Amino acid sequence: MKNYFFSFIFILTTVIPKSFGQNRDTILIENVNIIPMTKEVVLLNQRVLISEGKIINIEPCLSPFKGKVSLTIDGTDKYLTPGLSEMHYHFRSNDIVSDFKLLVANGITTVRNMAEFDGQDQIAIRQKVTSGEILGPNYFTTGPYLKSEQLRTIEDVKTVVKIHKQRGYDFLKIADNLPLNIYLKLLEECENYKIPIIGHSQRSLPLEYSLRMKSIEHIEEFIYLSDENNNSIFKQSKDKLNVLAKQLHESGVYIGTTLVIFDFIKNCLDDEKFKAFRQDSLVKYLAKKEREDFLSERNDYRKLKDREFDGVKAPILFDAYFTWIKTFSKILSDNKVRLLTGSDTYGMGIVGFSLHKEFVFLQEAGIKPYDILLASTVNPARYLNKYSEEGTITEGKNANLVLLNKNPLDDIQNTKSIEGVILKGKWFDRQALNKMLKEVEIAFR
Ligand SMILES: [Zn+2]
Incomplete structure (x- = not known):
């Protein structure tokens, strides 16, 4: 038995500054099965003590708890995982409070926003969520998505990077x-300014150039890349893809998955599937303007359906691409490439829910649930330089947790069986999460 009383009293009475928005409740989760993500294991019947937003003690639940807490949660037959990470989020709804509710209700406690669109102030959003002014996940953001038009000269490059530094974006x-x-x-x-550079791969250059970035977004990108001998990666044998994946592992590059967005684009080319979007029970969580843009013929991807590329009809080609993306995802995972789960939150990739859909596609690709969870907990924490505080369920880490009714290691779909979420030390039970979802539904009407 560990001396948690000492650490408990110590933390309560002394060092932790009482910053605005921080939850000071002490929460006890009794008799819960923990999936700590430190190794592939389930720790049965554990007791977890949370105070001041931190996990302060974990021990087997052997005798009745004697201390005083503000809330006790019965974890019997439930599973506790670290909070999940949506590593390719886009803010499109113009209602960040609603988007955050969708994310939290889906167990997402870390988000990497992947662009600053015109009229947005991503730094202000990050500031508000960090200070606790608005409730939301840990928030990281890139600056505006930079294309060659914004980077015509070397002087442009110098100016743009300097502005990124001054504004304080997490990534370029x-x-x-x-x-x-x-x-x-x-x-x-x-490198000089210590801003990680991330994004799409450089299609006109051999693969090695793209590996110099901190992360490459979209496994799809590899379809359009060539190796150093100018051979298309898409056309390579599985043996060669394994060699390539080993190279990716060794480079240390991280890769954002985003299978959901490709599935959406592919389905836009199919009249039946496109029509079915409107019947989807989740469509109510799509902001009105997005419904009008994506679910009507205004959707630009609809224009692709009758086109041909190299003599192949687009719907057939896109199906082949999606199959390849899944095959390559599995090869990347087999070779221990550092994957980051992200969905692109676009179209029917509905904020929050789309991450669980991403998990299902990765499982369909043959990746085992534990490895999918690694890509949504440990890998993002390492990538964001937050591993000392996030990514696992261990003493001293931030209390960002998801309580599930079913074991996600049996089937990744079980990440949807959310009983409650602890965000920054604050507990939201199923009723509270349902209330958040209802509020979004009303806001998005
Ligand atoms: Zn994106």
Whole structure:
């Protein structure tokens, strides 16, 4: 038995500053099965003590608890996992409070926002969520999505990186097909300013160039890339793809998955599937303007349905691409490439829910649930330089947790069986989460 009383009293009475928005409740979860994500194991019948937003003690639940707490949660037959990470989020609804509710109600406690669109102030959003002014997950953001038009000269590069530094973005995000001299200068300037450079791969350059970024977004991107001998990666044998994945592992690059967005685009080309979007029970969580944009013929992807590429009809080609993306996802996972789960929250990739859909596609690809969870907990925490506080269920870490009714290691779909969420030390039971969802439904009407 560990001496948790000491640490408990110590934390309550002394060092932790009482910052605004921080929850000071002490929460006890009794008799819960923990999936700590430190290794592939389930710790049965545990007691977890949470105070001041931190996990302060974990021990087997052997005798009755003697201390005083503000809330006790019965964890019997339930499973506790670290909070999940949506690593490719886009804010499109113009209602960040509603988006955050969707994320939290889906067990997402960390978000990487992947662009600052016109009229948005992503730094202000991050500030508000960090201070506790609005309730939301840990928030990280890139600056505006940079294309070659914004980066015409070396001077442009210097200015853009400097502005990123001054504004305080967490990442600089780039598009594909930047000229080589511009790309190299960007890498150099970002290194100088210590801003990680992330985004789309450089399709006109051999693969190795893209590995110089901290992360590559979308497994799909590899379809359009070539190796150093100018051979298309898409056309390579499984043996060669395994060699390539080993190279990706060794480079240390992280890869954002985003299978959901590709599935959505693919389904836009199919009249029946496109029509069925409106019948989806989750469509009420899509903001009105988005419903009008994505679910009507205004959707640009609809224009692709009759097109041909190299003599192949687009719907057939996209099906082949999606099959390849799944095959390659499994190869990446087999070779221990650092994956980050993200969905792109676009179209029917409905904020919050789409991450669980992403998990299902990864499982369909053959990746085992534990490895999918790694890509949504441990890997993001490492990637965001937050592993000392996030990503696992261990003493001293932040209390960002999801309580599930079913074991996600048996089937990743069980991440949807959410009984409650602890966000920054604050407990939201199923009723509270349902209330959040209802509020979003009304706001998005
Ligand atoms: Zn994106």
